[in-house]
């Protein structure tokens with residue numbers, strides 16, 4: 444949603460060739476190289492706040508059990524029994540007792556992944572329980588978001604996210620709680636959704652209500668290359684809500700100009716983070732096919748605001764639900780067009796510098 448009001452690309456640059464939006468082999472490579480190797484946002488810490496609480500995460504063709512152990516440490520175990528590989532857990536979310544048990548032959552694991560019991564295996568030559576813990580992916584928590592990295596040698600999260608760590612402290616994002624969520628099924632490639640989010644060139648046409656609240660050419664980008672792209676737009680009302688007003692006090696410790704801006708960031712590859720004066724919205728993108736993306740949109744508020752009598756997030760939710768649907772529709776039209784034999788890369792506008800930067804980061808990640 445971020446706009447760009449000055450030259451942002453060095454020379455004439457063009458959109459990606461159509462195969463990047465239609466080719467199943469490229470989509471498979473994206474799952475392997477990007478969703479299978481980068482740090483990917485998979486949810487919020489509050490979904491797995493308590494020991495034993497779990498959610499299943501379907502990432503790059505892998506099923507992961509995201510679970511917090513008795514010590515409070517979060518794990519992302521592959522949902523694969525070490526005996527004969529059975530998928531152990533089927534429910535999309537829930538709570539384990541103190542263990543995870545395979546339904547096939549009852550091998551039983553601690554929440555931290557250690558194998559605790561394996562029936563009648565004591566006679567098996569050389570068998571040691573310690574040799575057969577669940578396999579796990581790397582996990583990190585930042586600002587209340589959970590990230591998973593499936594790479595065999597993951598880049599340390601603190602290094603990969605160094606530019607962002609501490610950056611949003613004033614919003615207190617980690618202390619906010621989910622007040623609403625909507626899941627959308629969008630018939631468009633995930634990159635078209637990131638690109639749609641990263642420019643406001645389309646706003647006067649697609650979002651008449653949005654440009655009433657936030658002029659489309661206002662603001663500046665403050666992260667304009669690499670895996671994190673975005674900046675802010677000016678608000679000429681209190682917030683992005685139906686009508687522009689809000690009854691909620693500012694979140695975190697926001698002050699000064701932060702109260703008159705909305706900050707929008709595309710966090711590679713799948714998190715779109717929108718920071719408002721009185722709430723935060725996040726989209727996570729889950730590519731399910733080359734031409735299809737599941738988009739989970741969530742709205743986070745101060746727990747004190749949520750506990751206040753009459754708390755009603757619908758002013759923020761309805762505003763963005765309308766905006767989301769306007770965006771998904773035009774993304775679906777884009778998907779249809781770039782699938783045509785007549786499509787050829789077109790020239791980016793100066794207001795679309797971040798899209799070209801996203802393409803560069805994407806190509807580095809895919810082919811680098």
Ligand code: FES
Nearest residue numbers: 524526527545548
């Ligand atoms: S496959 Fe899990 S206990 Fe046998």
Ligand SMILES: [Fe+2]
Nearest residue numbers: 639649650770
């Ligand atoms: Fe839009």
